[in-house]
Amino acid sequence: MHQHATYDMLGDMSSAISGSGEPLRTDYRQIEHAGVQSLPAQRTQSESEKLPKWFIITIDTEGDRACPFFGNRWGPLTGRYCSVLHVIPELRALWNRFSIKPVYLASVEVLSSAACVEILKEEQQAGAEVGTHLHIGDAFPCNVREEREYLERITGVYEQAFRSSPHSYRAGRYGMNDGTLATLGRLGYRVDTSVTPNVDWSPQGGPDYTTYPAKPYWVGDILEVPVTILGPRRWWPFKGWTRHRWLRPSVATASQLEAIVDNACDAGLPVLNMTFHAMELVPGASPYVRTFIGTHFYLLRLETVIAHIMARGFEPITLSRLHSLWAQHGVRTKRATVGG
Ligand SMILES: [Zn+2]
Numbered sequence: 001m002h003q004h005a006t007y008d009m010l011g012d013m014s015s016a017i018s019g020s021g022e023p024l025r026t027d028y029r030q031i032e033h034a035g036v037q038s039l040p041a042q043r044t045q046s047e048s049e050k051l052p053k054w055f056i057i058t059i060d061t062e063g064d065r066a067c068p069f070f071g072n073r074w075g076p077l078t079g080r081y082c083s084v085l086h087v088i089p090e091l092r093a094l095w096n097r098f099s100i101k102p103v104y105l106a107s108v109e110v111l112s113s114a115a116c117v118e119i120l121k122e123e124q125q126a127g128a129e130v131g132t133h134l135h136i137g138d139a140f141p142c143n144v145r146e147e148r149e150y151l152e153r154i155t156g157v158y159e160q161a162f163r164s165s166p167h168s169y170r171a172g173r174y175g176m177n178d179g180t181l182a183t184l185g186r187l188g189y190r191v192d193t194s195v196t197p198n199v200d201w202s203p204q205g206g207p208d209y210t211t212y213p214a215k216p217y218w219v220g221d222i223l224e225v226p227v228t229i230l231g232p233r234r235w236w237p238f239k240g241w242t243r244h245r246w247l248r249p250s251v252a253t254a255s256q257l258e259a260i261v262d263n264a265c266d267a268g269l270p271v272l273n274m275t276f277h278a279m280e281l282v283p284g285a286s287p288y289v290r291t292f293i294g295t296h297f298y299l300l301r302l303e304t305v306i307a308h309i310m311a312r313g314f315e316p317i318t319l320s321r322l323h324s325l326w327a328q329h330g331v332r333t334k335r336a337t338v339g340g
Pocket residue numbers: 060062133135172173
């Protein structure tokens with residue numbers, strides 16, 4: 001259907017980006033930004049190593065939860081915002097060290113808290129992007145008939161808080177479909193980052209992203225930037241989403257994360273989209289970290305993989321900036337040609 005046609009076209013488009021399409025590759029070399037000049041250009045390097053490669057960190061930014069100490073379960077919202085008020089300012093030193101431009105995708109409760117909005121505004125000043133992230137109870141937003149009203153509401157709350165329009169969106173529980181994207185387009189969004197390639201959420205009533213591409217692609221005027229998730233892990237005893245290799249410090253060791261980056265480079269992925277929740281750094285606020293020691297090791301993993309990504313020649317960027325660059329530099333033209 002519509003979505004599949006788009007993905008097929010983008011298969012072609014993506015191979016052009018990763019190096020097999022001569023004209024587009026030339027376009028990409030001409031993109032002017034600080035990182036292009038700093039990329040190493042030895043003759044021994046493969047062509048794909050010389051292309052600008054982009055690194056995005058998307059951070060789901062929600063209220064803290066009270067999670068049980070044992071078991072892989074999320075608990076209820078506590079009404080506290082430690083992850084925004086304390087964790088986000090503390091991460092700033094790490095972002096500055098690597099010139100990272102994080103994208104905070106904020107839920108409606110965060111956007112409604114004046115104290116949280118103040119912190120996020122400071123982040124914007126420092127080069128971060130703030131977008132929206134819609135949860136509707138435990139439902140996948142794309143299954144809810146009133147999804148459009150919820151999207152209008154969260155966008156309105158954002159505009160009230162920031163006096164500007166959000167450009168980037170992620171659905172709660174990654175629950176997105178073509179209807180969602182059409183609504184986002186009407187509301188002025190430019191980027192969606194709800195697609196989790198390889199992962200099938202349909203057993204829980206969500207979308208099945210098994211056949212979706214790992215590289216960014218256009219759906220109308222919206223640039224879809226999937227979360228970086230490679231195929232299944234070997235020797236992994238559990239079923240479900242943790243079986244897949246997410247570029248996500250929550251469920252992988254530092255060396256596993258580095259291997260994911262290396263494999264993504266080998267596959268010619270032009271964009272890495274690492275993700276996590278801000279609350280994962282607060283002990284007990286997510287199922288991933290229970291103690292302060294857990295937070296310490298989480299931060300070590302985060303720092304190690306960022307250093308590795310930077311060493312592989314990726315350039316930090318925000319989602320909305322990536323949208324402008326891709327729209328400017330021929331990627332859209334390529335899609336129009338391929339799609340007829
Ligand atoms: Zn969420």
